Amino acid sequence: MRGSPLLIGLGAGATSALLYAAAASGSPLALLLLYAAPLPILIAAAGWRHLAGLVATVFGAACLAVVVGPKTALYFTIAVGLPSWWLAYLALLARTGEGGVVEWYPPGRLVIWCAAIGALLVAASIPLVATSLEEYRAALRELFTKAFEARGGTPGLVPDADAKPLIELMTALAPSMAAGFWTASSLFNLWLAARIVRASGRLVRPWPDLRRIAFPNKAFIGLFGGFAGSLLPDLAGLVAELFAGTFLMAFALLGLAVVHVVTQATPARGLILVAVYGMLVLQPWILLFLAGLGVAEQIFGVRRRFGGPPGGPPATATANLP
Known part of the structure; x- marks a missing residue:
């Protein structure tokens, strides 16, 4: 290339x-x-x-x-x-540390950046739709109502079922889900781009061990601060919900890394991983479990019990800096 x-x-x-x-x-x-x-x-x-x-x-x-x-x-x-x-x-991004060893920007911090950017982008779109929480939710409610009417009803419900509860649920969850999906898609795009560039031989940094990603201690601020801030009134609470949603996605990824490490000595590891990824597709609620596992890793260091402490990407002696 x-x-x-x-x-x-x-x-x-x-x-x-x-x-x-x-x-x-x-x-x-x-x-x-x-x-x-x-x-x-x-x-x-x-x-x-x-x-x-x-x-x-x-x-x-x-x-x-x-x-x-x-x-x-x-x-x-x-x-x-x-x-x-x-x-x-x-x-x-890289810097030269002690002994001339190049230290590359940690993958865990890239995950946190994706979470923060995802929340900020959705938050920036709110003023384009409404100036208050009620106006914003009313606009979403109208959008989902029209979408259901255009499709001739609500899929999965009996013909006479009232779609209003489902519309209200989607109205409440849509902003956080949109921010979380942006975070996930950004991480996937970044990973795919790196794999493509690596295959071409142009990736200057060594490939990190993604099972060992680690978050800075301040990552808790985004998660718990988001949940606490969601109690605020009007749009301030909605913006806090966005950060709660994206950082929940980030900690779910950390939890997934924990699963990869703790199962590495298990004979049924392949089956377990297939089951976990399959549930992520079929039962997305498992993200809550993985996020809880990620929080446990951040507090207690679960992976240290299964083969060494979490670390950053491997170092190399030379690199071409951007």
Whole structure:
């Protein structure tokens, strides 16, 4: 995979802008394309340094400004371009420690950044919809009501069933779920981009042991502060809920890392992991259990009992810094 950062950035920006613009159709497939929009920028920034990511962001926004409009270009820059560039920049950040050993930016901190950005982006979209909590929920309620009416009723309910309770539940959970899904999709895109760049031979940092990710102690602030702040009135409580949702997702990932470590000496490890990942797809409530396991790891260090303390990525003696 050769090419100059400028050309790679131009191509990545055009591709990312096309994926972002495709979401305008409103179909489920288009929504998936929207969440895939950061991937080209992440690949460009991870493989050709952050300059290529900046070029991709600027060029993608310019394409959208010309073809769609300046407002869409602004949304693309804030929601897709800059977060993707920043995450890739951090992923390649390194410093020289004692003995000339290069210390790379810890993967656990990247997870925390994804959680914080996910909450902030959804919070930033709230003023575009309403100026109060009631107005915001009313807008969501109307959106879900129209969606159910367009599909001819509520799937899974008997014909005469009242869809109102389900709509109210979705109205209450949708913001936090959207922020949590953004966090999960960002982490997946970052992982996939790194794998693609690694396969091309352009990944300058060694691949970290993701089973050993560790969060800074202040990560608790995002989780418990979010839950405590959700008791606040009006939009302040809603914004706190967003942080609670995204940090819950982050701690669930930490809990999943614990599962990988504690089962490594178990003969039925493969079966256990398949069951856990299968339940994540079929029964998403297991995220609560995994998040609790992640909190236990943060407090008690569960993994230390199963093969050494948690650590960061392996170090190398040389590296090309971004």
